[in-house]
């Protein structure tokens with residue numbers, strides 16, 4: 487990275503291919519970044535995490551969060567950086583007590599179990615006990631020195647609610663669905679608090695320097711269509727309409743990603759976002775035919791392909807690029823987060839293959 491003193495919050499990133507592709511403007515090649523690009527498949531990440539002690543200490547330290555955000559960019563010519571944090575910092579700030587049990591993923595000490603706990607739930611103040619995230623965003627922006635743009639993010643209200651109600655990552659969502667169908671008033675109460683929280687949280691990230699933002703709806707795909715529209719998409723629409731869309735004279739693009747949301751692309755594209763994230767189950771050519779006139783698309787290589795070999799990676803990257811076809815409006819990514827078992831050299835092969843093979847399409 488170049489001299490941090492050269493950073494000027496008003497100036498535009500030198501490599502703006504990611505922002506341009508999200509706005510469907512011409513680019514010389516297809517930009518690429520990777521969901522969970524800073525993570526456990528990188529030995530340097532594991533070393534920093536060990537120094538921090540645990541995952542949340544890593545998130546809470548702006549210095550360490552900056553360090554790990556930059557690690558994948560030091561290895562690969564990625565076209566965007568993503569804030570190192572987690573979607574669950576928001577319910578943690580609501581007082582639910584986030585912790586990571588070794589090898590078991592995220593857990594809450596105090597999941598929402600009683601009606602009074604739901605009635606007591608209040609929106610977070612992003613400048614209060616989430617200030618460490620804002621400090622990380624501004625520190626990362628300085629360290630990036632306008633080389634590539636910085637992505638901010640949050641979980642969707644529904645996905646956050648799944649963790650808040652179940653107390654952990656779901657498989658069957660028994661508690662969530664029992665509440666959604668049995669006590670929809672309580673579910674709407676939680677979702678309203680989450681939507682208000684995520685709106686101010688993302689706006690605070692934008693104010694701190696995030697140049698694009700992404701909503702992760704990891705569990706919306708577990709819902710019926712009617713439930714998805716009422717309990718997930720409606721709240722994401724509310725957030726999108728409350729976001730700061732221009733900052734320092736630049737459009738701040740919004741990406742919405744519902745994992746398993748392939749059957750609802752038209753509906754997602756209609757909520758006012760700039761781009762829709764695709765998981766790997768969707769053919770990106772069909773997705774483009776359906777919504778490519780109104781939004782950009784981000785995705786959608788199966789993350790398992792990164793467990794193979796560089797030649798397989800190159801071949802499969804070519805298939806996604808060819809399927810999208812000529813023109814702008816594609817940000818290359820995986821269809822979900824990268825696996826911790828990924829050999830780092832396969833990521834190098836992916837990034838180079840996207841850059842090399844996409845030029846003929848632009």
Ligand code: CP3
Nearest residue numbers: 521522523524525541568569570571572573591702704823
């Ligand atoms: O993409 C990036 O590099 C930015 C950082 C980021 C993390 N989590 C870091 C992380 C982002 C954008 C997230 C989002 C997130 N977190 C989502 C939405 C995306 C998705 O995966 O569907 C969800 C559902 C979570 C909740 C969460 N946090 C889970 C399920 C886990 C365990 C994951 C696992 O692989 O075991 C986490 C922990 C987490 N968040 C890690 C990282 C790098 C691994 C933590 C560790 O170091 O042990």
